[in-house]
Every structure is written in structure tokens, then in C-alpha cells.
Amino acid sequence: MHRPTSSDTPAAEPAEGLTELARLHGIDTEFRAEDGTRVRTPPHTLVAVLRALGVDATTPGAVAAALVAHRRRTAERLLPGDCVVARQGATAMLRVPEAAKVWIELEGGGRLDVPAGSDDEPSTRVLSAIPLGYHRVRVRLGERHDSAALIVCPARIAQPERRLWGYAAHLYALLSERSWGMGDLTDLADLAQWSARMHDAGFVVVNPLHAMMPVAFADHSPYWPSDRCFPDPVHVRVEDVPEYRGLDTLARRAVEEVAAAASELRRNVMSGHGLVERDRVWDLKRRALRTVYQAGLSPERAVAYRAFLEREGERLDLHATWWALADRYGPDWRTWPAGLSDPGGPEVARARERYADDVDFRRWLVWVTDEQMAGVQRAALDAGMPIGVIHDLSVGVHPSGAEAWSLQHCLASGITVGAPPDVFNAQGQDWCLPPWRPDALAAHGYEPYARVLRGVLRHAGALRLDHAMGLFRLWWVPEGRPVSDGTYVRYDHEAMLAVLTLEAHRAGTPVIGEDLGTVEPEVRTELSDRGILGTSMLWMERSVDGYGGSVPRRAGEWRAECLAALTNHDLPSTAARLTGRHVDVRVRHGMIAGSVERERAAAALEMAEWREALWREGVLPADVEEPAEIVAGLYRYLLRTPARLVCLWLPDGVGDLRSPNLPGVFDAYPNWQLPLADEDSVPLSLERVKASARLDTLAGVLRAGSGRSLP
Template sequence: MGLARLAALHGVATSHSPSAGVSVPVPDTTVVSVLAALGVDASTSDAVRSALAAADAAAAERLLPPTAVLWLPSPEPPVPLPGGTRVQVRLEGGGTREWHEPLPDSLTGSLADSLAEGAAEAEGGGMGAGAGVGAGVGDRPVRDVHRASGWDQLPPGIHQLDVRTPDRAKARATLVVAPEAVAQPEGRVHGFLVQLYSLLSGKSWGMGDLGDLGELAAWSGRALGAGFVQVNPLHAAVPGAPTDPSPYRPSSRRFPDPVHLRIEDVPEHAYVTGQDRIRLDTLVEKAAQLRTAVLDKGALIDRDAVWELKLQALELVLRIPLGPGRRAEYCDFLAAQGQALDDHATWCALAEVYGSEWHGWPAGLRDPRSTETARARSELMDRVDFHCRLAWLTDEQLGAASRAARDAGMAVGIVHDLAVGVHPGGADAWAQQDAFAAGMSVGAPPDAFNARGQDWGLPPWRPDTLAAGGYAPYRDLLRGLLRHAGALRLDHVMGLFRLWWVPSGAEPTEGTYVRYDAEAMLAVLVLEAHRAGAIVIGEDLGTVEPGVREALSRRGVLGTSVLWFERDWTGDGRPLSPESWREGCVATATTHDLPSTAARLTGGHVALRHRLGLLTRPLEQESTDDSAEVAEWLGYLSRLGLLPEGRFDEQGGIRAVYRFLLGTPARMVGVWLPDAVGDRRPQNLPGTWDQYPNWRLPVADADGRPLTLEELAASPRLHALMDVFRARDAPARRTVAEPRTGTPGARPA
């Protein structure tokens, strides 16, 4: 019982429910390991008793949590406070607000007088007379001052909260003041979903780049009325041989990867002359060969080969001195990014010397704040500056793509994607070691689809460290991603509430859930999105605990609804009628982890999994069940009148699917770009590593022939699909509506 109570106090689950009515206990060894990662010793009975006593004592003394949340407009304090408590809020932007919490009507006489005297005392916190909201204590009767509460007058932001109770107990906390909800898109908007690396144009260096993103946004916004383009995470990857091609296991989520740069769009590129120009032209020719190999010869996208050429080109381009104006812009960028960029660039420079796994570096360099690291940073200053320049250039081109989307009239613009975690050997894990739980990995518990569970190899954030630091790493991460985003998609958004932690060396089945302060995580998310004027989308597919979708909806976070999963799970399991879908979602037919619509309709995804040995049942049985499911959907689409051609063919079926999505109340409808040209291949096939070319396929037509962006723009098949949207969708607008509240039609995952 002692261990279970201690675990509960620290948000560590001692059991989990893989399905309704089933409870599975968590091994005690797992609970002990997870508590140790949170700085709590539970290795013996005596240690548990000592830890419980310490936790109880701390709780008894705690007046405020490390981080408190206030949702506007609210006149109530974020936590209950005794009447007469003196409140001081130091505002993020400067200035101070002070007041006393209201006293009970029965409080009069000497106690009120003593409170007034206390209010007039000058303290180190500056909570003295005359410093409150409106008149000071000496200017009005005490009872009137005590009834003036300032919670609902606070501006959104990250503030410092200090309180002192009538019995002179003091406490301090970070105060997150957030609007009630994120803004929503006004009206219906549609747009494309695409993995950027897969979209090559005639100018690409072997993979899609930020220039291609800007072109896609400008074309689809102007010519097709698209309201957004959603891309995969563009986070910085861990360099290696080979580099992990997955965009969901990055070195850093805080900074983008310069592999996405369009070299020709770097302003200094135009001024390269002499022998450097000859070398640069040679690199351009080699890049053309990479592009041709992918588009014409069936080669896979080779990220490492692309980066090798771009790195050589950037070494030449960055020799050109910055002009005074450009230099000033760069200095402003350095100042704005501060320590985070310095750490990131230092890790990149050290990785060039010692390799990309910092746990194997010389001992002194494993600590980003050590004297050895400071010395190495000084010695490698040229390389540190080089990587800072790359971050700046990439940020500039992200901004250019965002402006192209806005200039094209997109209502939302570019939707960026936030991966759920980072590589344990990467830059973020090195620079923010105190924020990550050592010896732990994020994953997923066993379920009906994966009896072994999953271990994603991503170190989780420590909830206690985040709260104690006012969620600074999380805030900085969001602020950086939202700089050039019209919307932000959060992969596995359920991680704001809890994550499945797997101890190092243990099987995924031996993990457990660890809770986060979802109220604080959501408040920071809503606040930063509000500041950026951005929409927020949560990927809430899979196992979702009760109440999560409702909590996200209250804060304006859109969910993700995929056609094939939307069924009446509380009834007969039939396809959910379009009017029953939730409004607060992005509705789509597929994702990067799922079969394309053409593969789904034709059964091609079953044949693919059979070839790779991934089926758990005989092929005939899988094919029969899959055909029955598709027939059920097509019959339903036909009864709804969404197959006006009268009979089924592949293209007609795809158009019917998207007509269906347009018949739902969903705020956003996403078109998987490969669907528009009949591509049958998933970008990622879960459960495979080297059996399938995950994250390395270009967008292709129904015959598997890769298509350039220019060919996509001229594709009759794409335009026939987009005619569905022209006929059914209202023109997108740039404005966003006021935040909406309410609960969508949440359903089991």
C-alpha cells in the first residue's frame, strides 16, 4: 500500500486498462524505477516510508503549486486562498498588480486592523502600501480594499505570483494566465497534407525543400482555394551514417533542419564567384543527378546524399560576408534565440568532432554547462557560428513559405507538426538533461492491435521539473515552432495528459503511465497559440482515455478524425453518419502511417503487408474482411448519393470519400496529396524497419511513377478531385473566429 500511495502522489500508475473492464497491474520494479527517475527513492520499505513522510510534509506546507493556471476571464484565484491573503503578481511585460483576497463578512475589528497594518509593511517582494490595484490601503476602508480582487484583470502571459496569508505564510509560483480557448478557423477550410521531403520540383536537390513548400502553398491557395498545407515535422535530425529518416525522432524539436534549405534562395548565393562558383555549379549538377535518380530511375530519396551536397554548398555560400543590414538581422536573431540556439549550435559543432551520440563524448563535454564545454565552444566558435547561421537561414525560408501562404489568401496557412519527443543522443536531450527522465523511454502499452506494446526510444520530459521551472522548455519549444505557423499539429496529443514510460532494458509491456499537469500544459499551449494567432490540432488517434477529447475541445484544440475509424462504436459499429462527426476536428481519409485511399479501396495495402510478412491471419481471411469493410463503406457512400457516376471506379470512389468528408461539420478537411494522384504506397508502414522504404518515397501516380510538383499542378486527376471542393466548399477567408467552447461528438478510439 505504501508504494502505491507514493506512486499516486507522484502521478505514477500502478495499473492500467488495455480494454474496457480489464485491469493489469504494473510490476513493482517498474514503479520503483520510474519513481527513481523522478528523484524519489522507493527501493526499500524504509525508503518508501521516508519518501511518504517527506511528501506529506511538503503537501502540508504547500500553499501554491510550482505553476498555477488562471483561465480568463475568471475572478476566482487559481487555487483557494484564505481571506485577507495579500496577492502580488509581477507581470511578464513589467509592472506589478497587488490586492487582497476578499474577507468573510464576519471579519471585522482588530483582525481587519492587523491586516491593514500588515498590508502597509514594506517587504522585499515590494508588497507595500499604495502599490495595489487602484488606491492604497491607507486611502480606503480596509473592508473595501479586501473585496477588490484582480484575477480577471490580469493580461495573458507568464507571470510571477507571490502570496502572503494573514498568518504571514508566504509562497511563490509561476502563474500562467491564458485565454479560455484557441481561436478557430472561420467557416470550412480545406487543404493538403504532405510529407515535404516527398514533394520534389524541378529545382529540388533530391528531396522536397522549403522553396517547394512555398510554391505548393502559393499554387494551391491561389488556384485551388486551399486554406492550408500541413507538413511533417521539419525538426533537426540526428546526423549519422545513415541518418534516421523518420521525422518523428529528431535531434532537436526546437530548431528546424537545414537540409530543407533551398540553396539558391539564400541571398549570399548570388555573390559566389571565381573558383567557388565553379565548385558550386558542380554541386548543382550533382544535385540534378540526385533528383533525376529519384524521379526517373526509381531511386529512393537519399537524405544523407542531399545533405552532403547542401553542406558543401553552404560552406561556399557562407564565405560571403553579410551586408550591414543582413548582419543586423542575424544579430537580432541570435539575441532572440539566446541560450537555446547557442546550445544547439554547440552540440552540432561537437557532434562534427566526437560523433552524434553525446553519451560517448569525453566526460566534461557531456555537461553543456561545464568549463570543458565552454572551452570547446570557444575553440569551435567558427563552427558554432556556422550552425547558428544555418538555423537563421532556415528560419528565414520558413518565414518566406509562411508569407507565400498568407499572400495566396490561405485562411490558415502552413500547419507545422510537433513530434512527441526527441532522440536520446541528440541536441535537446544534451542541452536539457535536467528536464528529461534518465533511463526512461516513451512508448505505448499493449493493446488489441499490438500485444507487445511499443517502445519509441524517446526520453520523456519530467513533469516535476517542468512544473518547477514554469514549463520554460515547453514554452520555448512552442514559441519557436509557432513563429511561422498558421497552425500547429501535436503528434500524440494525449501526451499532454499522460505518457507510457518504459524503463531502460524492460519490455514495453513492463511500462506504466506517468501523469502530467494537463491543465498547465494546455494553458501554455493555448497562451502561445494565442500570441501567435495560430490554430492547434491534436492527433488524438489510438488509445484515448475518457475525458481527454472533451478537455481538448474545451480549449479549442481540434482533433483528428480519419474516415475508416469513424464508426458508431457505442452501437452497431456501422459507419458514423456524416452529421454525427464532431465539428472540432481535421477530417481526412488517411495519414502518413495508413494506406492511401486508392490502396484502401483496391485492397493493395493487404497485398503489401502480405508480401512483407506482416499479416497475423491468412491472406484469404484478411482480404475477405478488408473487401467486406470497403464494400460496406462504398454501399453507404452510394446510398448517400456520393457516387453520382452511378458505378464504382477507383477515382470515383476517392472523390466519393472526400465528398463524404465535406458533408461532415468538420472545421478543416485535409486532402492527402498522394490521394489526389492515385499513389498506392504509404509513406510509413508501422512494424517495419528495413523491409519497407519508410520516409523515403516521392509522391507518385497510380502506376508508381514519381511526379514533380509541376506535374502535380497540371494533373487532370488532381483537378478532378479538387472540383469536388470547388462545388461544395465556400471560399476560405483569412480571418479566424472567436474561440468556441463545447464538447464535440467524442468517440472511443
């Protein structure tokens, strides 16, 4: 998304009242840039962000009125806010008027009366011995009433008890001989079973599998979904849907004709002449799955389907309704006819009845995808994986999609999320994602966030949380302004973490937070205290050298509570770093603002420093030049760290030089469309990946260094 360029003129100092109003709503009025300088938030940004939170601050009079209204609301309340958080086994304090009556309505039914305060602290109520869950605390003082959500979460979630290793892969890029132009859930199950049985791998990390938009728009990114509560049926293996087996001859022939067209797509990708085309794959699968859907359900399957619909309830109905409407009026709900923008309105209810068959088809698609997702995790565990599939949760959703439509009351309008300028992106990043409104989340007891987590955790062995700092703060950018004109907006991280740890505890899954880049130290401390693993990327792990510079961090000095890796989808492949090709790519796409020669020299120095670190650690002789051996040495280095999880980026295992994504580059690079390939950029099928001697050798390194007990 194009952004205007920020002016070089320093931001004006906001008026005192505007500053106070912003801080009362969790809006930072300044931030510390990567170089340590303090940057003031422009007044117009504060006004725009307050507007997105439903507060008028356009004039001094409006600011004064908003301050008065805020103070009045605070004074009238009997409780300190909309949400109270308590940790299991700990005592929480609640301040209420001395004479107030306080009780708790429990999630599972029942009531707990909260005793009066002590003589020393009559206004303080002690909350203790409350079961885990989402409850409601209520207060009455005479004729006045107040209530708030009460979330009781575990003090800490469980972590793996021993060192495990596993693969990270992008499912769309992992085509097998039976794939329909892109990797599918059966391919993922195959990878998990093979890696567990052949190499004792403990997990597989995959890209987000959220429901995507009907068409890719300008970006195929799996981190720009339509709805995170449900999986995308483009990942379904059509032939593995139970109803497929019962098709009559005519229907089966129709599906086979579509499958033949899909095979041509696959051949085009695997020949190196084409890219992964998610839209074309989905068009074919949708036609085939419609034929399978029309075959109907057996009595036993019908019972299972009804149970699924009852479990998912209204949220699934809204998801399916959005799709039926998008088919007719386009994929952006903001342009639909009047009345259809309100998901709870009568026009939408009538449309749901009018398009009942299409709505039910989408619900069925979610169901059969959910079944195959469950099958993948079951296959991984049955093959011996202690964790199984680690699913990825994107930080937000497409503003035009189903989640933004159904939860629009909880999302900030006129705002997108991104990241401020830094050394990697001089202009900053605009992710084109509408952020959660902190006030709306609290008012709804964080149920919308909990529903998203449940959707992703349902069939997960663990959860990877993209941009974990978003639990604490997000960079909000008013639409139409440069990214550098944004500001951080704070979230109630205690509440966000309470929901996350409660849902992870209930699902029995570890959580891995992506906490790379510029992250406040207290963020990592808080995550660690809750049992949430961090992410440590080798190229970013550096220590101060005492001369104003930095050197590679010694393996023994890495943190233990993390997933350790060499690279990820936003960074160059290891093979590209070894050859310097990653600099060539950045030059080609205009991603280097300064001297190209200085960039090349810095890259060469970085590699030399790590080669020396490998030699000092005893994992690679100094004279080795073979790229595959250097990569193996880098992974041996990861195994020397105390990290609980060690991740092998599957492209590293086969020598792939290309990055799946170049952040900030759109049309000029095939982001999220490249199949897995070898060192010569020849696409590899899953069958060839499994037969790769290079991968087998590297997996043997990981296998030999894993499995030990951890403190």
C-alpha cells in the first residue's frame, strides 16, 4: 500500500489537554526510535487515533468536553474498569466503595459472594480461590449497579519438558504428486508423519491457514486473511472428503475433469514455468467441492455435521453469510448495498434465508476443512510427534473480509497497523490491518479475541503468535498518512495475556511468541514469566563487544525459553546469505537507501564473524567452504544453545536460495507464490524433498542434538 512521504519538519508540540486525553486512552504521545532518539507524536495523529476510539478531539472545546466526560464516567463507576484479571493461586485485590455488595457469577454457573473488606482496608476486596475461566464480577451500592469481566488465568502455561526439533514450512509451497496446484492438508500430514518416523522430529511449524479472501487482491500473504476463526478450504484434499467416496459415476467424472485441470496447474508450477496460483486452485477446488457437497450426507455424517454447527453457532453463520454476500456483491463489505453492512441487521437475516444453500455450502466447507485439520494433528501425534503441528496466528485481518465485517464494532476504523521506520525499512511498514480497539475488547470481556484463539488452537499442537508485542502495544497509522506519522496505542496486556494463557491451557498447547526486532525488555520478561516461549533468530543474536559494536552471541548465552532458528519467511534464506545473493535481491528491488558497496561489505563481515563463531564453538572447521556443510555448522550452533525448541527452515534443508516474501515489495516480486526449490531454483515435489540426501544429512544433525532433558 502506498503511503505519502513524511515531512522533515519536526512534529508540533500537542496542547496539554490533547496530551492528557491521549494518555487516558492509552495513546503514546512520543516514542523512542531505534537509534534511541525521542520522537513526538504529531497532534493530527493524536486527533485521528482518538477519533477511531470514538472520541472527538478536533477542537480545544471538544478536547475539554471529552476530558470532562471521561472523568465523569470514571467517577460514576463502582469498579475500576471493564475487566478484572486474576491468576490462579494468587490473590487479586479489587477496590470498590466500602459499603458495596460484591459477588461473582461463575462461567459454569453458580455464584460466589466476595467478603467485605478488612477494618484496615475496608474498600479493598480480596479475590481468591476462584476457578479458571471467564466470570462476571458484579457490584451493588444502593440503587447503583456495575459489573466487569473477571478472567482467571493460569499463572504459567506448560512448556516442552525436553529439547525438541522440527521443521518450518509453508504449506502452499509444498506440492506433492497429488496436489491440486499447491500443497494441501494431506501433504502436511505426510510431511509430519515422515519427519517424525524418519528423523524423530517433534513438530512442524506452518504458515497461517486462516480463511483467506475470495481473491488475492494485491497480495497473496497468508498474514492478510479474511477470518482467523476458521481454516481455508483451499487446503482441503478433495479426494479425502468422505462424501467423495459416495459420488455416482456422473458426479465423479465431473470432479475428475476438474482434477485434470488442477494437475495441469501443478505441472506448470513444478516445471518451473509457473507460480503457485491460489486463486486458480481455489476456483477449481470450489467447483469440485460443490459437486461433492451436492451428493448429500449419510445419516451418521449428518449427525456429526449438526453437532459441528451447534458448536460453532452464530460466528460460523456470520462467516458463511459473508461469503454468500461476497459472491454477489463483491469481496469488500464496505461497498455492499445499504443494510448489508450490519451483520446483525434484518437485511442480512433476510439475505441469509434467500441464499440459504450457498450459506450452508460454506458452512460445510469449513466443517470438512476442520475435519482434515484434525486429521493432520492426529496423524502427527500417532507418528510419535510430542507437539505435532504448530499453527500460526496472524496479527490481524483484511479490512474487507469476514472477520472485519462481523467484528467491526471491535476494530478501529480509519486506522491500519504497521511498524515505525527502522534499519530494515527506512519508510516503516504498513500492514494494512485494522487493529483491535482496546476499549471495545474490554467492553466485550475479550470474547472476540478468545474466539479467534479457539479457532486457531482447535487442532494445534502449539501456537505461534505473530508479532507478540501486539499484546502490549501496536503501531497505529491513520489512513492517508505516512507510516512515520503513526503512534503506539497500548493494550491491557494483563487481560490479553490472561485470555491467551487461559485458552492455551485449555487446549493443552505451548505458545511461541514472535518477539524479534525492537521489543521493550519488560515485554520479553512478562512473556517468559507466563511460560510463553520467545523466538531467537541466529542472525539477530548479537552481544555488545565493549568497543561500541557487536559480535555473535555465544551459544551458551542464548535464552533457554525460546524457539531457535536461522531464518524465517521475512528474512533471506541461509543459502542466499552464504553467497551474498540476498544483497543482490535488495539492490534489484531498491531496498538499500545507502551505499551498495557498504551493504555488501557489511554482509561479508557478518558472515565472517559467524564463521569465526562456529569455529570457536567447535561446530565447523575454519577451512570449510561447502555451503551444505556451513549450513550444517550453523544448525549445530543452534543445538549448542539452551533453546527448548530448534527449528529447521525446510528451504535450508534443500538449499533453496529464494525468500518466500520480500517485505515492502509487491508487484516486482512473487511474494507467497514460490514453490519449494533446490539450490538451482528447480521446484521440488514433496516426494523429492523426502528423498533428498542433503536434507537427510541435515535432519540427522538435528536429530543427534535433540531429545535431551531441560531444566
